[in-house]
Amino acid sequence: MNGFIPVENSNPLTAVRGLLRQLLESGLVDAVFVPMEVDGGVTVPALVADVDQLEHANPLVPAMSINSARVVAAMTGKEAPAALGVVLHPCELRALIELVKLQQASLDNMILISMDCAGTYEWTDFTAMQRAGELNLADYLGAATQGRAHNGHELRQACQMCTQPVPEGVNIHLQLFGADLASGIPVTLDDRLAEVLNIGAVDELPTANRQAVIEPLLAQRQQTRQKELAAMQERINANGGLFDVFATCIRCYNCSTACPLCYCKTCLFCTSAFGHPPEHYLNAARRKGAMRLPADTMLFHLTRMNHMGLSCVSCGMCTSACPSDIPVGVVFSLIGGQVQESFGYHPGANLEEPLPLITFQADEWVEIGERR
Amino acid sequence: MSDTNGFEPRIVAFLCNWCTYTGADLAGTSRLQYPPNVRIIRTMCSGAVDPVYALKPLLDGVDGVLIGGCHPGDCHYQTGNYKARRRYVALQQILKTAGLDDQRVWLRWISASEGQIFADTITEMVTALKDLGPNPLRQNWAV
Numbered sequence: 217m218n219g220f221i222p223v224e225n226s227n228p229l230t231a232v233r234g235l236l237r238q239l240l241e242s243g244l245v246d247a248v249f250v251p252m253e254v255d256g257g258v259t260v261p262a263l264v265a266d267v268d269q270l271e272h273a274n275p276l277v278p279a280m281s282i283n284s285a286r287v288v289a290a291m292t293g294k295e296a297p298a299a300l301g302v303v304l305h306p307c308e309l310r311a312l313i314e315l316v317k318l319q320q321a322s323l324d325n326m327i328l329i330s331m332d333c334a335g336t337y338e339w340t341d342f343t344a345m346q347r348a349g350e351l352n353l354a355d356y357l358g359a360a361t362q363g364r365a366h367n368g369h370e371l372r373q374a375c376q377m378c379t380q381p382v383p384e385g386v387n388i389h390l391q392l393f394g395a396d397l398a399s400g401i402p403v404t405l406d407d408r409l410a411e412v413l414n415i416g417a418v419d420e421l422p423t424a425n426r427q428a429v430i431e432p433l434l435a436q437r438q439q440t441r442q443k444e445l446a447a448m449q450e451r452i453n454a455n456g457g458l459f460d461v462f463a464t465c466i467r468c469y470n471c472s473t474a475c476p477l478c479y480c481k482t483c484l485f486c487t488s489a490f491g492h493p494p495e496h497y498l499n500a501a502r503r504k505g506a507m508r509l510p511a512d513t514m515l516f517h518l519t520r521m522n523h524m525g526l527s528c529v530s531c532g533m534c535t536s537a538c539p540s541d542i543p544v545g546v547v548f549s550l551i552g553g554q555v556q557e558s559f560g561y562h563p564g565a566n567l568e569e570p571l572p573l574i575t576f577q578a579d580e581w582v583e584i585g586e587r588r
Numbered sequence: 589m590s591d592t593n594g595f596e597p598r599i600v601a602f603l604c605n606w607c608t609y610t611g612a613d614l615a616g617t618s619r620l621q622y623p624p625n626v627r628i629i630r631t632m633c634s635g636a637v638d639p640v641y642a643l644k645p646l647l648d649g650v651d652g653v654l655i656g657g658c659h660p661g662d663c664h665y666q667t668g669n670y671k672a673r674r675r676y677v678a679l680q681q682i683l684k685t686a687g688l689d690d691q692r693v694w695l696r697w698i699s700a701s702e703g704q705i706f707a708d709t710i711t712e713m714v715t716a717l718k719d720l721g722p723n724p725l726r727q728n729w730a731v
Contacts, residue, residue, distance in 0.1 A: 521682050521686070522640070523639075525678070526678065580673075
């Protein structure tokens with residue numbers, strides 16, 4: 217159903233907080249997961265059980281400290297113990313869908329809330345701007361509804377090349393693109409929710425402005441994406457492989473920690489599987505003349521590409537987390553994207569599409585394995 | 589030909605217990621001759637061969653990796669080999685895009701009765717790898 221969330225005093229944030237409050241007060245959900253303001257407007261995700269705390273909620277800020285899919289998975293497990301309202305960016309939503317398919321999370325009793333996403337700033341840029349009082353929410357939203365960044369800082373690279381800024385398959389979708397937020401927030405939501413939340417139906421939402429924002433935005437993002445991916449492929453080819461890209465990796469594991477999909481409780485690379493008896497190192501060094509340490513750095517990244525690449529939702533948190541400024545996310549978007557294409561797989565699109573590596577067709581790639 | 593330089597490729601083979609490993613065993617008990625360039629590791633199923641098993645020896649400088657499993661439809665665990673095939677497709681694509689050599693990892697279906705085919709496969713692989721030359725990663729310490 218389509219409708220408008222009424223906005224008073226030209227303050228859409230108050231309206232969104234009111235909506236979350238209603239969700240919680242009505243008993244539709246037992247708690248709301250949403251970014252909350254701490255320390256002068258910087259936001260961190262939190263699970264809110266007390267309605268009064270929701271006055272600090274702010275899901276409209278242009279930043280994400282983490283991709284929240286994994287913490288949402290932690291709160292639901294395979295069977296959610298409570299009904300949760302969960303506010304996510306579109307890329308977090310896609311990651312959550314993947315985690316459900318990987319049997320790490322459940323959407324049971326969950327009310328998913330998302331919005332058109334104009335993109336997010338690097339966390340450090342955002343916190344600096346916010347603390348310096350340079351980030352005016354009205355300005356950002358004004359620019360965001362036009363699908364662009366509003367001031368000096370550039371959006372995260374992953375956001376600049378994001379071609380899926382509009383969430384799919386949510387229960388409440390705030391349609392910010394092209395909206396006049398001073399008068400009301402256009403929203404598409406489930407009928408049962410509209411009733412409880414007292415949102416009256418309108419025949420249709422004004423789509424002209426929205427399309428006028430979305431079409432050029434997607435075109436521009438697609439162009440940036442292709443440019444970045446082509447540049448990465450060129451860099452790989454020119455340097456005899458990926459080694460150059462990961463040459464400065466310090467093996468901090470930030471990329472896998474920040475990755476919403478790298479869910480193993482104990483990563484293979486943090487176990488003794490790759491531990492060796494002391495004499496191994498000298499032998500290995502003698503074999504190749506030298507041995508990079510910590511060992512198996514390229515193996516770590518290539519293994520992650522094999523394990524996670526098919527589910528990669530291009531959120532780019534790995535790039536944001538990398539202290540060596542390695543564009544990990546671009547590599548994953550390039551390599552993961554190509555593998556996804558070979559399997560015709562769209563990570564995070566829906567629950568019905570099975571994970572490519574747990575299914576098969578008997579009559580596919582039949583030439584593989586046969587003698588030539 | 590690198591052959592004349594005395595280059596002998598080293599192959600690590602992950603063979604499924606039920607088919608290819610038994611096929612290799614048959615090659616041995618049948619006294620079939622094949623090049624001694626292969627080190628065999630027995631796995632319970634080709635579907636149990638994680639890509640990391642293939643990547644580790646490759647990055648350490650091994651010249652070829654062979655994954656051997658039952659013919660499609662014959663998997664002891666019903667579908668393990670089909671899943672191995674999908675993982676292999678992904679691995680090959682990743683190796684290729686990453687600028688690494690996708691010709692060094694082979695997947696072959698060889699049954700328990702195909703001792704001769706196992707011997708032939710190793711012979712073919714050794715020839716192909718000799719043509720390809722040594723794995724350049726054998727010289728690359730910074731991996």
